[in-house]
Every structure is written in C-alpha cells, then in structure tokens.
Amino acid sequence: MIRVKDAQPLEGYSLRITFTNGEQRDIDVTRYISGGGIFALIHDDPNFFRQVRVELGTIAWPNGADIDPDVLYLGLPPNASEEAWRAAVAAQRSAAQRAA
Numbered sequence: 001m002i003r004v005k006d007a008q009p010l011e012g013y014s015l016r017i018t019f020t021n022g023e024q025r026d027i028d029v030t031r032y033i034s035g036g037g038i039f040a041l042i043h044d045d046p047n048f049f050r051q052v053r054v055e056l057g058t059i060a061w062p063n064g065a066d067i068d069p070d071v072l073y074l075g076l077p078p079n080a081s082e083e084a085w086r087a088a089v090a091a092q093r094s095a096a097q098r099a100a
Contacts (some may be wrong), residue, residue, distance in 0.1 A: 001069075001070070001072075002019050002020055002021050002023075002057055002069065002073050003019065003020045003053065003069045004017055004018070004019060004020070004054050004057055004058050004069050004072065005018045005019060005020050005055030006018040006054060007053070007054055007059045009049065009050040009052055010026060012028065012030070013028055013029050013030040013033060013043075013049065014026055014027065014028045014029070015027055015029055015052060015059065017059070017072060019069075019073055020057070023070055023073075027072060029059075029067065029072075030043075031077065031078055032067050032071070032078050033049075033065075035078060037063040038064065039057060039065055041061075041063055042061055042065055042068070043062070048061065048062075048063075049061075053076065059072070061092050070085065070088075070089070073092075074088040074089065074092060075088075076088055
C-alpha cells in the first residue's frame with residue numbers, strides 16, 4: 001500500500017504530497033475539507049489548514065481530521081464507495097503492471 005511520506009501546504013487548499021513510492025503530487029484538497037464537521041475548522045481557518053502533518057502514513061491535522069492515503073493517491077471523491085475504491089485500486093495495479 002502506498003502511504004504519505006511528506007506533505008507541505010501550498011496556496012489555497014493545495015498540498016504538495018510525497019508518497020512512499022517516491023511520487024510527488026500537488027493536490028487540491030478543497031473537495032475533501034468542504035463538508036463541514038471535523039473539517040470545518042480546516043476549511044475556515046487558513047492558519048489551521050497549514051498545520052497539516054503526516055501521521056500514520058496519511059495527512060492529518062491537530063483536531064484529529066485526516067484523509068485516507070488511498071483517496072489522495074487514487075484521486076477518489078469524498079465518501080467513495082467500496083466498489084469505487086476497489087475499481088480504482090485494480091486500475092492502478094493494472095497500469096503499474098503494464099509499466100513494468
């Protein structure tokens with residue numbers, strides 16, 4: 001499984017994320033933090049957003065909010081179904097096998 005190795009805040013709600021496979025991506029996480037609840041403070045306070053850190057292989061904030069590393073890596077929508085996750089993982093594995 002690919003996990004998050006490093007995360008640096010950029011402009012707006014974007015993060016430069018380095019994954020454990022060495023890939024680095026700039027990801028706009030707006031769609032993940034716009035739903036309120038535990039993400040409300042992250043969305044509403046830019047200073048709090050910038051307190052992002054890596055914890056247990058994913059991005060997290062001091063209030064306990066986190067985003068699944070598979071969701072970030074695979075580009076899944078918020079609250080993706082198990083079926084969508086499985087399809088994305090299968091597609092990623094297939095692409096990796098073709099590249100090898």
